[in-house]
Amino acid sequence: MTETRELEGGVAIVTGGSRGIGLAVSAALAQAGAAVAIVARDAERAAGAVTGLPGDGHAAYSCDVADPVACKKTVAAVESAQGAVSILVNNAGITRDNILLRLRDDDWADVIGTNLGGAFNMIRVVARRMMKRRAGSIVNITSVVGLMGNAGQANYAASKAGLHGLTKSVAKELASRNIRCNAVAPGFITTDMTAGLADSVVEDLRERIPLARFGEPEDVAGVVRFLAGPEARYITGQILTVDGGMAM
Ligand code: NAI
Numbered sequence: 001m002t003e004t005r006e007l008e009g010g011v012a013i014v015t016g017g018s019r020g021i022g023l024a025v026s027a028a029l030a031q032a033g034a035a036v037a038i039v040a041r042d043a044e045r046a047a048g049a050v051t052g053l054p055g056d057g058h059a060a061y062s063c064d065v066a067d068p069v070a071c072k073k074t075v076a077a078v079e080s081a082q083g084a085v086s087i088l089v090n091n092a093g094i095t096r097d098n099i100l101l102r103l104r105d106d107d108w109a110d111v112i113g114t115n116l117g118g119a120f121n122m123i124r125v126v127a128r129r130m131m132k133r134r135a136g137s138i139v140n141i142t143s144v145v146g147l148m149g150n151a152g153q154a155n156y157a158a159s160k161a162g163l164h165g166l167t168k169s170v171a172k173e174l175a176s177r178n179i180r181c182n183a184v185a186p187g188f189i190t191t192d193m194t195a196g197l198a199d200s201v202v203e204d205l206r207e208r209i210p211l212a213r214f215g216e217p218e219d220v221a222g223v224v225r226f227l228a229g230p231e232a233r234y235i236t237g238q239i240l241t242v243d244g245g246m247a248m
Pocket of ligand 1: 016022042065066141190192194
């Protein structure tokens with residue numbers, strides 16, 4: 001683990017930060033010195049996650065990112081309690097997998113509304129504040145399936161591909177205000193989201209990964225820390241895959 005505290009004095013919002021990749025990202029940003037705001041639907045779980053983070057000044061907020069009004073209230077609450085938000089990590093995401101002809105209207109709407117709409121809702125509110133301060137870094141957690149597509153995940157892949165377009169557009173629009181926006185596209189990572197995969201599917205997937213293993217949440221978190229921080233100051237509008245070489 002890196003020993004520097006390059007994010008000291010910063011405030012980082014991590015959506016869906018109470019478990020899986022989001023929790024590892026929260027821990028990595030806290031380790032780097034940021035005060036972390038974990039934003040998640042389950043208030044109790046988010047509060048529990050905060051107690052395990054290194055350092056002080058972290059807090060939990062209950063918010064459904066698909067709700068634009070809730071996002072606005074949450075960001076205002078973060079800024080009044082913890083200070084100016086300098087980092088936003090849009091990590092909250094869901095799957096509602098099914099083959100195309102069996103996807104229901106709400107499978108489509110929920111996944112697009114949370115994964116793509118949630119990031120838009122948070123970026124719109126946070127960017128307004130970052131623009132006034134002429135500083136900020138936004139990292140969207142997408143997926144390699146947003147680049148490659150995936151049978152049985154048309155809704156999810158579309159939401160993640162949409163995030164790639166959002167990332168590049170925000171990067172172009174806000175660069176002149178010194179706000180960077182990048183995406184991290186993980187491959188298969190060991191979390192609750194992939195816990196339900198059958199052993200045969202896991203074995204099949206592993207054979208397609210050059211590094212021959214699923215990633216760990218910490219493999220993603222270190223890259224988010226890098227993109228969020230000063231070492232990445234000349235990087236914007238990029239999609240960095242963290243997938244053991246699967247998508248190359
Ligand atoms: P997870 O299911 O363990 O955690 C997702 C988090 O998002 C949870 O804390 C959940 O409460 C939160 N969340 C979901 N809907 C929300 C909403 N409407 N408002 C607020 N919070 C909400 O999933 P995991 O694996 O940690 O995934 C995190 C991100 O990484 C997701 O965007 C996912 O699509 C992405 N990803 C995951 C991969 C994997 O293999 N696990 C691969 C590629 C991308």
